[in-house]
Every structure is written in C-alpha cells, then in structure tokens.
Amino acid sequence: MARKRPLSEQVVVIGGGSYGLGRAIAVAAARRSANVVGGARTREALDGSLADIEDAGGKGLAVETDVSDRGQVDKLVAAAVERFGRIDTYVANGMVTVYAEAHRLDDDELRRVFDVNFFGGIYGYWAALPHLRDSRGTFIQIASALSYRGIPLQAAYCSTKAALRTFFESARVELEKERAGVDVCVILPAAINTPQFDRARQKMGLQPQPVPPIYQPDPFAEAVVRCCERPVRELPIGWGAQKLLWGQKLSPRAGDLVLLKTGWKGQHTEELKPTASPDNLFAPLPGDPGAHGRFDGRSRETTAWTWFRLHRGVIGGGLALATMGLLAGRRGRFLSR
Numbered sequence: 141m142a143r144k145r146p147l148s149e150q151v152v153v154i155g156g157g158s159y160g161l162g163r164a165i166a167v168a169a170a171r172r173s174a175n176v177v178g179g180a181r182t183r184e185a186l187d188g189s190l191a192d193i194e195d196a197g198g199k200g201l202a203v204e205t206d207v208s209d210r211g212q213v214d215k216l217v218a219a220a221v222e223r224f225g226r227i228d229t230y231v232a233n234g235m236v237t238v239y240a241e242a243h244r245l246d247d248d249e250l251r252r253v254f255d256v257n258f259f260g261g262i263y264g265y266w267a268a269l270p271h272l273r274d275s276r277g278t279f280i281q282i283a284s285a286l287s288y289r290g291i292p293l294q295a296a297y298c299s300t301k302a303a304l305r306t307f308f309e310s311a312r313v314e315l316e317k318e319r320a321g322v323d324v325c326v327i328l329p330a331a332i333n334t335p336q337f338d339r340a341r342q343k344m345g346l347q348p349q350p351v352p353p354i355y356q357p358d359p360f361a362e363a364v365v366r367c368c369e370r371p372v373r374e375l376p377i378g379w380g381a382q383k384l385l386w387g388q389k390l391s392p393r394a395g396d397l398v399l400l401k402t403g404w405k406g407q408h409t410e411e412l413k414p415t416a417s418p419d420n421l422f423a424p425l426p427g428d429p430g431a432h433g434r435f436d437g438r439s440r441e442t443t444a445w446t447w448f449r450l451h452r453g454v455i456g457g458g459l460a461l462a463t464m465g466l467l468a469g470r471r472g473r474f475l476s477r
Contacts, residue, residue, distance in 0.1 A: 142323065144228065144278055144369050147172035151224040152368060153217065154178050155207045155264045156234030158185035160334030161282065163192065163431040164361035165231055170198025172365065175224045179205030179216040180234070181424035188428035199224075207234035207260030208252075210267075217267040228277040229368040230268035232261035235282075235297070236421050239342035239407065242295035249341065250296050252421055257300035262307065269322065276321030278371050280364060281308055285328045285381035289388045289395060291351075292403035293344070305374075312373070323371035327364055328385070330378030332357050333439040335429035341419040346408035353380050354439045357431050363446050372450075379445040 144150070152169045156162045157178030163185075166176045170193040178189050178200070186202035193200035201223050205216045220227055236256045238249045261281050272279060287305040290298040305326055312324040331350030334357055342348050360377045367375060376382045387395050418425055432439075 142276070142321065142371070144276075144323075144371065147174045147365060147368055150228035150277075150368060151175045151177070151220060151226055152229045152231065152365075153220045153227050153264075153268065154231045154233055155205065155213065155216065155260060156180055156232070156282075158182055158189045158202075159429045160336055160431060160433070161329070161332055161357045161360060161364075162231070162233040163189050164357035165233065165364050166200070167192050167196050167431070168358070168361040168365045169368065170194075170196035170200065173197055174365075174368075175199045175201075177201045177203065177216070177220040177223070179203045179207065179213070181206050181420075182426065182428070184426060185428045188430065207232075207263060208255035210259075210263045213260070213263040214267045217264075217271065221271060226275050227268055227271040228275045229280060230264055230272065230277075231280045231282065231364065232264040233282040234260040235300075235336070237294065237297040237336070237340050238421065239293045239340060239344055239348050240296075241293060241343075244343055245296055249421065253296040254300055254303075257297065258303050258307075261304050265308075265311065272322045273320050278323045278325060278368060279308075280325045280327060280367055280371075281305075282327050282329070282364070285330055285376060285378075285384045287326070287328060289384055289392075291399055291407075293407055324373075325367045325371050326374045327367070328374060328376040328381050329360050330355060330376075330380035330384075330443075332360060333433045333435040334431070335433045337433055337435075338429070339420040339425055341421045342408075342413065342417075343415050344408055345412060345415055347411040347413045348407060349409050349435065351380070351406045352438070353378070354435050355380075355443060356436070356439045356441055359441065359443050359446070363443075363450060366450060370450075375446075375449075377446050378443045382445055 157166045158180030176193045190200045190202040203216045203219045205212045284301040286298045287301040331354045337348045
C-alpha cells in the first residue's frame with residue numbers, strides 16, 4: 141500500500157472518537173500535530189476528547205453524531221471538510237454490543253448492534269470516500285479479531301465485525317480496479333481496557349470484562365495512527381488477536397472446545413450487576429469516561445508482537461546490513477592472509 145502524507149499534514153476524522161480506543165486514537169494523532177475531528181453521541185465525552193486533542197498539540201473539532209444515522213455521518217464529514225478543507229483518513233470506530241446467548245437476543249437489539257457497528261462503518265465509508273479519492277487517503281475500519289471467530293455471548297458483535305471485514309474486502313478490490321489511490325485498512329484488535337464494558341447491555345447478571353490478555357488502548361492507538369501514514373491491509377493488534385487467528389485457521393474445532401471451558405467465565409468478573417443496569421445500546425450514557433476502563437491494574441501497556449510486525453521491514457533491513465557487514469569482515473580477513 142502507498143505511503144501517505146505525514147500525520148502533521150493530515151485531517152483525521154473518527155466516527156466514535158469520544159472515549160475508549162477512539163479517544164486514544166484522537167490523542168495519538170494530535171500528538172503528531174494532525175487535525176482531528178471526532179464524532180460521537182455524548183457531548184460531555186466529546187468535549188473531553190476535544191480538550192485532550194488540543195492539550196496534545198493538535199487542532200480539533202467535535203461533532204455530535206450517531207453513526208447509525210447516515211445523515212448525521214454525512215454532516216460529520218461535511219463539518220470536517222468545512223473546517224479543515226479535506227479528509228486524509230477516516231477511522232470508523234463506533235460500536236455497541238449485547239452480552240447474551242444468541243437465542244436470547246431480541247430482534248431490536250440485534251438490529252441496533254448492526255445499525256451502529258456495521259452500518260455505522262459503511263455510512264462512514266460512503267460519506268468519506270469522495271474526499272478520500274481527492275486526497276488519495278485511507279479508510280480505517282476498527283473491526284476485531286472476532287471478525288474471524290465467533291464466541292459465546294457475542295453473536296451480535298461478532299456478526300457485525302465479520303460482515304464489515306468481508307464488505308471491505310469487496311470495496312478494497314473495487315478501489316484497486318479503478319486505481320482510486322484510496323487504501324482500506326481493517327484493524328483486528330485483541331481485548332482492550334475501555335469504558336465500554338461498564339456501558340454495554342448484558343443479560344448475564346455479572347460485570348462484563350475483556351477476554352484476557354487485556355491491553356491498554358494506547359499502544360493499539362499507536363498502531364492505528366501508524367496506518368494513517370503506512371496503511372496495512374489487515375492488522376491484528378496484540379498477541380491475543382494473532383493467537384486467535386492462527387488457532388481458527390489451524391483447528392476451529394479446537395477453538396470450540398476451548399470456548400466451551402472459558403468462553404463464559406472469561407467474559408465477566410464475579411461482581412454482580414443487575415441486567416436492568418443503564419446501558420448505551422439505544423441512547424448514550426452521560427459523562428466523560430475517558431480512554432481507559434476499570435481494568436488498568438490488569439492491562440498490558442505494550443504489545444511487542446505488533447511492534448515487531450509493523451517494524452519488520454526495518455528489522456529485516458538491519459539484519460541484512462549486519463549480515464553483509466559480518467560477511468565483508470570475514471572476506472577482508474580471508475584476503476589479508
């Protein structure tokens with residue numbers, strides 16, 4: 141994929157940019173002096189995100205946006221172009237979920253998860269694409285390692301992420317055929333410590349948690365903003381994501397057996413939580429929860445696997461140079477004998 145203009149010269153739009161990973165992406169882009177436009181439903185969280193963007197050295201704009209509404213996504217993109225003149229990268233990050241066995245999902249719950257997760261990403265693609273053609277920019281879809289592997293209690297979420305992955309496989313080839321110069325990245329993160337686990341609808345009666353190992357959003361955000369400059373077709377982030385993908389390719393049935401033992405208990409703590417607790421499925425919750433969730437004490441600050449994957453070209457070049465130097469030294473000693 142083609143290398144893009146530096147982030148310091150980019151306009152980055154984030155659908156779902158007010159808290160969690162979206163918030164971390166906004167701040168990481170702002171640290172590189174990008175202009176960042178965030179869209180989300182909660183005004184307080186948007187204002188907090190805007191303050192963080194400006195504190196990090198970027199210029200920002202916050203637009204109240206429900207990504208499940210195509211008209212609102214169109215307005216988000218139009219506001220970004222009006223303020224900054226163009227769009228170089230669009231990051232589709234909005235998501236909701238319901239923790240429940242597949243047969244316990246109500247039809248309105250499943251439709252809502254698709255409206256936000258799937259159609260929210262598609263609406264971002266449709267709205268941003270004309271501008272990305274002009275800038276020869278990048279569309280980044282935050283999917284999940286669960287795009288390749290469904291797990292218990294997450295039929296709604298996993299279905300939307302799988303649908304997004306295949307939609308953008310089609311779109312990517314179409315753009316290549318027309319030589320549009322627009323790259324499509326699908327990001328496949330492992331479990332992230334975000335406030336979403338306190339805001340999700342659940343029918344377990346227990347506090348949801350990410351499936352360990354859990355990572356902080358910050359190193360994942362760094363990987364995403366690197367794709368703004370150096371797009372990657374599909375990027376698993378975190379060893380947990382890569383392990384899941386390999387396991388699914390090698391033996392899906394083995395994955396079934398593991399999930400029979402761990403697929404329920406790995407997704408909740410032992411803390412009781414009423415099933416009628418407030419959630420953000422159909423309406424936003426008030427307040428500004430920030431980028432991190434409640435699992436700071438259990439979350440990893442780095443992901444060595446992803447760093448090596450993203451820098452393997454540099455590492456390979458360094459090893460090649462070192463090998464050449466070693467061989468040249470041996471050849472010189474041989475000739476001097």
